[in-house]
Ligand SMILES: Nc1ncnc2c1ncn2[C@@H]1O[C@H](COP(=O)(O)OP(=O)(O)O)[C@@H](O)[C@H]1O
């Protein structure tokens with residue numbers, strides 16, 4: 001009993017610190033009960049039995065912005081919001097975005113600043129009862145943005161949320177909500193900086209995207225979740241009629257992660273693309289699922305996953321396509337390829353096709369796990385390039401296209417640096 | 426550095442435990458063009474690959490010396506930096522690595538640290554060479570050999586050769602799959618490079634290429650050995666009389682590398 005009480009007081013504490021309206025508190029409390037009631041989940045390739053569901057203690061103490069993060073932020077020319085250990089530090093909106101009438105605030109301010117939009121969308125894409133960790137996030141979320149792009153907004157520069165975890169036990173659960181109105185065309189990005197910590201707690205991150213009819217949302221993420229907590233990441237977009245949501249996910253985590261990136265292609269003619277690059281290193285255990293649920297008629301999707309592994313990393317890339325009954329004329333492609341660089345790494349490339357509709361346009365998939373092609377290494381060496389550099393060039397070549405499609409130069413440079421750091425060791 | 430001097434002595438090479446080259450000798454100096462001819466399956470590519478240090482090929486006996494250095498003791502990349510170049514019969518495709526980036530890395534590796542070619546100079550040089558080989562400018566940014574036609578791949582090999590300016594260049598079937606115009610361009614690329622600072626070993630099973638690149642020495646390979654050497658006239662003779670003539674003369678029934686069970 002006492003455990004429940006402390007936890008409820010934990011919920012109150014987060015809500016109070018963030019000055020939220022009471023309606024939200026009720027939502028948090030309900031989610032907390034769900035979190036408590038839901039049984040231990042089963043994840044196919046990740047053994048959760050020994051893992052804790054301890055939450056960290058939320059702190060109102062504002063942490064220092066690490067130098068690495070400051071250097072990164074100093075280069076940003078686009079709109080961004082910075083959160084350190086769940087607390088808002090800075091939020092900037094470009095003149096262009098202001099003029100376009102974009103709403104951009106912390107997720108905690110949204111119920112007041114954009115009440116109707118909030119009510120219509122919050123918790124509808126990633127609900128508080130789909131599993132234990134989304135319930136936990138809804139109960140304790142702290143830090144994240146609300147972004148609304150009005151009808152017809154066209155802004156090429158991204159809106160970027162930077163999440164920094166300084167290494168405490170962090171009882172803050174990040175969550176953002178992006179809504180693109182009809183015909184809007186925007187880019188949203190999330191970048192994670194996390195220090196390695198000894199804290200054995202559970203972490204759950206959520207991103208909800210609502211892409212209304214004819215909109216286009218390009219989403220980029222640069223994740224580096226490090227050892228310590230168990231990280232659950234749930235990112236999902238609901239894609240309306242003739243809308244298009246394109247993901248670029250760059251993951252260099254070396255922690256224990258269970259991640260989902262998903263498009264719900266609900267509207268007729270909705271389209272989705274997920275490009276994923278991952279570099280597994282150290283003792284990383286990353287189970288990452290890229291998923292496309294075809295619900296609307298004539299929806300189309302493509303998943304491209306490229307992983308490279310070193311050391312004792314264990315990476316599972318699952319590409320999942322679901323075509324529900326009634327989603328006639330759907331088309332989908334999957335490419336899932338992983339290469340082992342060295343060490344005793346373990347890679348799984350798992351294609352999944354769940355098809356309940358007979359009328360399918362096309363549904364292709366290819367998955368493979370292998371070593372670097374020795375004939376490529378030989379070819380580069382035959383021109384004088386030393387072996388270690390040849391190997392790096394080949395790996396880079398293989399990750400290149402996806403890294404190029406990230407939202408901004410600083411983000412590309414950051415990902416390049418993260419990958420290079422691990423490749424050149 | 427003086428004229429290149431490349432010597433192969435009594436070379437024996439095995440693949441998967443089976444002996445393919447059975448005592449091969451060659452001596453190539455700067456300014457010379459040697460041609461190796463021979464029907465398919467006689468060990469020509471095996472010779473080229475083992476000289477370059479392909480990991481698949483095991484040298485069981487013999488010596489290879491370039492400018493006094495023991496080539497067999499070097500790794501593949503060291504051989505290349507020492508001045509050896511092999512235009513491959515089947516060059517690999519490397520997606521995501523641009524042609525220009527690849528050639529620049531290679532060139533700088535060959536020139537050595539501290540002696541890298543400045544980027545602008547590099548690109549000017551690359552453009553020039555591409556133009557001379559009738560290669561489209563878009564080539565530079567395309568991914569290395571990815572989706573290239575057979576002819577494009579061959580031209581790319583010659584482009585790399587002319588950028589890297591090797592001391593000994595081995596061209597393995599550079600003429601296969603080329604139409605006559607492409608063949609002339611490739612031959613022209615080789616002839617442009619011809620000087621005392623480079624020696625060539627040109628491997629082909631047709632005489633056709635040798636109309637455009639006139640060799641100083643012609644060697645015929647059968648059964649993993651050089652069975653006859655001569656000058657350019659030997660190639661013409663083969664063209665006129667065919668390999669069967671030579672086989673008969675030498676008393677060879679099966680010219681390929683026979684495999685003892
Ligand atoms: N990588 C290899 N693995 C197995 N056998 C090989 C390999 N390369 C060459 N051989 C064998 O060596 C012989 C000579 O082949 P090759 O050197 O390619 O001849 P050429 O280039 O003259 O056509 C053939 O019998 C071929 O089967």
Ligand SMILES: [Mg+2]
Nearest residue numbers: 469470514598
């Ligand atoms: Mg051959």
